[in-house]
Every structure is written in structure tokens, then in C-alpha cells.
């Protein structure tokens with residue numbers, strides 16, 4: 001995990017050859033839906049491990065079958081709410097719950113309109129109660145214009161004031177990160193990489209195409 005010096009609280013995975021290889025598979029147009037879904041599950045799981053590195057833990061004295069020893073418990077790992085932004089975040093969430101098995105899960109469906117407005121319509125919102133000790137992880141693979149995430153973040157804030165809010169994505173465009181950070185400076189962002197730019201249709205370049213279509217094999 002590397003800090004991106006352009007913003008506070010933005011981290012990329014460029015120091016991980018494994019995660020860069022998974023990203024390469026996801027970017028490759030020859031990767032089919034099965035491979036694409038598997039790649040997203042892997043990213044959810046291994047980026048989840050990276051998030052754990054940033055969580056608080058407590059020392060715990062335990063007994064093995066042979067003797068006493070010191071151990072740790074990552075307390076915050078037990079206080080996680082995962083918000084899955086439909087559609088393409090479903091496999092990311094599947095990977096995340098392997099690491100955060102106690103997580104309470106929320107689902108949000110948001111449809112992004114066409115350029116140039118990219119108006120976002122939220123048509124399904126189911127978010128569990130959020131407590132002040134919680135870390136909320138919003139899983140959304142593509143942080144493009146940031147419009148969807150800004151709507152989701154506004155919604156999340158109505159359900160409580162958690163300890164941390166993390167956005168977990170595969171790729172981000174600088175424009176989207178800057179917009180999110182302007183309205184929510186405290187939100188942390190974890191992505192494999194920040195790509196170059198958005199095209200006029202709001203797609204990330206070089207990107208990986210439409211994450212929803214590639215996950216489900218249908219537009």
C-alpha cells in the first residue's frame with residue numbers, strides 16, 4: 001500500500017506485484033466474465049488485508065495447548081459495515097467478507113445518467129444501522145466522476161457517524177477523487193491505481209471498460 005501524495009488519505013496498491021497482476025487481468029479485454037469476477041473477488045480479499053493493516057489492535061494473552069503466549073486481536077475488524085454499490089461491487093463484497101466475516105452489509109443501487117450531467121438516480125437503498133465504533137467500507141469498483149459515490153456518502157451519513165469511512169475501488173480517475181475529497185475530506189480511498197483521466201463519456205482511461213457489463217457479461 002502506497003500513499004498518493006496528491007491527496008490526504010488516498011492509497012494505491014502499486015507496491016504489490018500480486019495485485020498489479022490481478023489488475024492486469026481485469027484490464028485485459030480478452031478476460032471473460034468468469035475471469036473478471038474471480039479477479040474482483042481476489043481484489044476484495046487482498047485489499048481487505050491491506051485495510052486491516054491500518055486498523056487498531058489489542059494485545060491478548062492466550063494459552064496454546066502447551067503454554068501461555070502473547071497474541072493480538074484486531075478489534076476494528078469486528079466493527080465493519082460494507083456498502084455494496086450495485087452491480088459490479090458484488091464480487092468485491094464477496095472477497096471482503098472473507099476478511100471481514102462479521103460485517104453487516106448494506107446494498108445501494110445507483111444508476112448514473114449520460115454525459116455531460118451524469119445525474120445519479122438512487123433507486124434502492126438498504127443500509128444497516130451505523131455505530132460510532134464502525135468502519136464503513138463502500139465498495140464501488142470504478143471511481144470515475146465521483147457522482148455516484150458522493151450520493152452514496154450523503155446517504156451513509158444519514159445512518160450514523162462512523163469512526164472511519166473507506167471507499168474501496170479498483171481504479172479511480174483524479175477528477176473523481178478530487179470531487180469526493182472536496183465534499184468529504186475525511187473519507188479514505190483505497191484503489192489499486194489512480195488512472196490518467198476520464199473520457200467525455202465518463203469512462204476511466206486506460207481503465208478496464210464497463211465494470212458492470214464485464215462482471216455480468218451483459219450491458
Ligand code: URA
Pocket residue numbers: 142144202203204205207208209210211212
Ligand atoms: N464505470 C465503469 O464501469 N467504468 C468506467 O470506466 C467508469 C465508470
